[in-house]
Amino acid sequence: MDSESFRRDGHQLIDWIADYLAHPERYAVLAQVEPGQVKGSLPAEPPERPEPFESLLEDVEKIIAPGLTHWNHPGFFAYFGITGSGPGILGELLSSAFNVNAMLWRTSPAATELEELVLDWLRQLLGLPPEFMGIINDSASVSSLCAIAVAREALGLRIREEGLAGRPDLPRLRLYTSEQAHSSIEKAAIVLGLGQAGVTKVAVDDEFRLRSDALEAAIKEDLKTGWRPFCVVATVGTTSTTSVDPVPEVADVCQRYKLWLHVDAAYAGAAAILPEKRWSLAGCERADSIVMNPHKWLFVPLDCSAFYCRHPGVMKQAFSLVPEYLRTPEEDRVRNFMDYGIQLGRRFRALKLWMVMRAFGSEGLRQHLRAHIALAESFWGWIEASSDFELLAPVPFSVVCFRHRPCGLPDNGETEAYLNRLNERLLESVNGTGEVFLSHTELNGKFTLRMAIGNLSTTEAHVRRAWDLLRQSAERLDAELRPAALEA
């Protein structure tokens, strides 16, 4: 493809995308395909001869797009709602055109320096202190893995040099996080050789927040039995309910026992750009490291995970390896980001974040976050006002946890079992319409529906439509499924 073909095909694709972004609801939000259907529609062998771009786009139109779940759809309410906004998409386009590797300053000075700059911008918006050094990773999974790896290195037990296995001089190492923490924390512990047994999942209070008294009790018990506590991961915005752990209290515990404090604020960290939500990062100024994902609720396309750490020296100690072929004359005067993480190859991700922050301006970002929070509050209000639905967790941000609970049912195990079946069917039913897509979790044994708002194209009409679909399906399903024993 020469540059003139690129120009022609590029214009065609931009038009296709502009049309798509104008009407993502032409497609079902949750893909209505069977397993194997997409693969079965495409040739099983690679083409020998070149194909024109038009053929590719035709297959995108006919096979790929209908086979996708549309995260851009205004009715996407599952997991965490996200939007890769226009400026972010164009930033990604430009990054892939430049195709630089930001492993060393030398291999792309502007990519390195823009990463430093834009993460400092973001740090300012979040109200974090300037001691935090920022780096962009692909995902919070990797950011938290790095955090725990650095915490492990900070123990000073020669783990980088000698490893963990077969060392009689090493104690068993323990990490603490809440029962509601994201699975990536446990996965990081597995990868790092701490094992699942190396993770204590601390109990939460009735609002799904880590209990700092239970944390301290677990640490004390471990110290008595020969474990070596080394790290606590607190969450600001848990995945199920967006609950916020009491970071100031957790920081006190960490200080008392000299433990590394990592904060997983992947989703809800974004809210701290709002003065009225700044409380959510309270205590985080005392953390050793924190992760927050602009690709979640700051309108940057996947992937962009901002990782901050106040101990860049320990990071480098944990990760830096410089073979001769990566030595550069200026290495003592610049930041070479490869020294601060797992991956050598690093895309120019700062560009899209920078474009989003400039195209929206801080006030634009704040305005959209407030709009999402307001929509979640409306939805929450309707739940509260309904006698057939109930809220299952507080709503600090833009995710509402709830379930259908027809009024008049007795409080007993049979009811609970029925409600779980009923809500599972309700989820299936509304998702089957193709108009909305919600996901679920489990809270205290209750099958819980999650309404997550985070898409720029979502308006009150879409939230209202979800509510209508939920009520209609709920009424129909309850009539159809309620066991005789529970009949009024």
Next chain:
Amino acid sequence: MDSESFRRDGHQLIDWIADYLAHPERYAVLAQVEPGQVKGSLPAEPPERPEPFESLLEDVEKIIAPGLTHWNHPGFFAYFGITGSGPGILGELLSSAFNVNAMLWRTSPAATELEELVLDWLRQLLGLPPEFMGIINDSASVSSLCAIAVAREALGLRIREEGLAGRPDLPRLRLYTSEQAHSSIEKAAIVLGLGQAGVTKVAVDDEFRLRSDALEAAIKEDLKTGWRPFCVVATVGTTSTTSVDPVPEVADVCQRYKLWLHVDAAYAGAAAILPEKRWSLAGCERADSIVMNPHKWLFVPLDCSAFYCRHPGVMKQAFSLVPEYLRTPEEDRVRNFMDYGIQLGRRFRALKLWMVMRAFGSEGLRQHLRAHIALAESFWGWIEASSDFELLAPVPFSVVCFRHRPCGLPDNGETEAYLNRLNERLLESVNGTGEVFLSHTELNGKFTLRMAIGNLSTTEAHVRRAWDLLRQSAERLDAELRPAALEA
């Protein structure tokens, strides 16, 4: 940005990129900026108010582009030459517009199935057997880390559950790779808790290939002294010289001692699409896992690392964690890629690879690889014919390792010390022209220049220009720097 603004700004950006791709040599290939210069040219605080796209593009034009090292420049000969071709760039654009997360089949069926399909296409082109299951990671660093993590899990020592630390029942674990292996292997060992001591760097032969006799000797010695050997990482295309380890012999050793065989073919694996280079993956059909990066020499933009493993069950055992909020009704009937790696968040990377494979066709890919190899052979021929330059390693693919060695110098330590200084200065000098960018390595104590060819826009004229610059600078520098003691 509404969809009409996206259309307008998108068209403008496509034109900008088309012009850039038509003339990347408008810029110096190696950025001619001082540390801090880019950062210092931009505001230290985020903008409060939205800015128009034109302002962003103006800063890209004036500050970002001149501050980049241009991997698209036809004179880019450093590290491994790469090209994010037009179809790949447009594929990335489309992925970021869709902005789906390919963590679960349900969250994007077409992304999951296209990933399965296109990695099977690539597997066919590489001549690997159908038992290999493919997954796309961001980087070879992560692919090799995953491989070693799975090898560790395959030991059956309850490492996932119990970890490595403080377990008197565990032996020390050892991984073997060559002295010429990529630094990512050692980094993976550090991250996984094996430590640097858990990596034995096996000696190489005079063509920089792992010596399988030395490998076996190291394993035997370890077995005597209580280490537990568990994994060998062979390299097809080492970073310094692109040497190819004798994988069939290594596979024999692995079979004999029941060790996991992982092959790092990140760069040179691509060559196996050529029948005449198929030998480079000989023996890899017996590997347990293999990584090959389409973002290196298959014209896909960063990032796209293809990881193949013949034990998907063990991969899942090593990595799968499914909290309630990620459960889906179809999970037993589909592939959920989050179960096979570290990251939960996964971009739709298959799209760009699919677009490249279709737009080029297999014959197009082969033709470009052959052209690069032919250019490297020309360059190598000029070195061979010159009395003032010498080749320092065989050239199996498109990277030439060489140095300036003025004729008539005695063979002694003083000469060697001088040649190292001279070649370092030579590298600096040609890179300072902005016309070419080469990188270096060290081979047997010799400062070695690397000429790596892999850019689609590179022609014989560019390679010839590099050669002219090298010769001119070399003559000048030798005249200027040669110490009196070495004068003829």
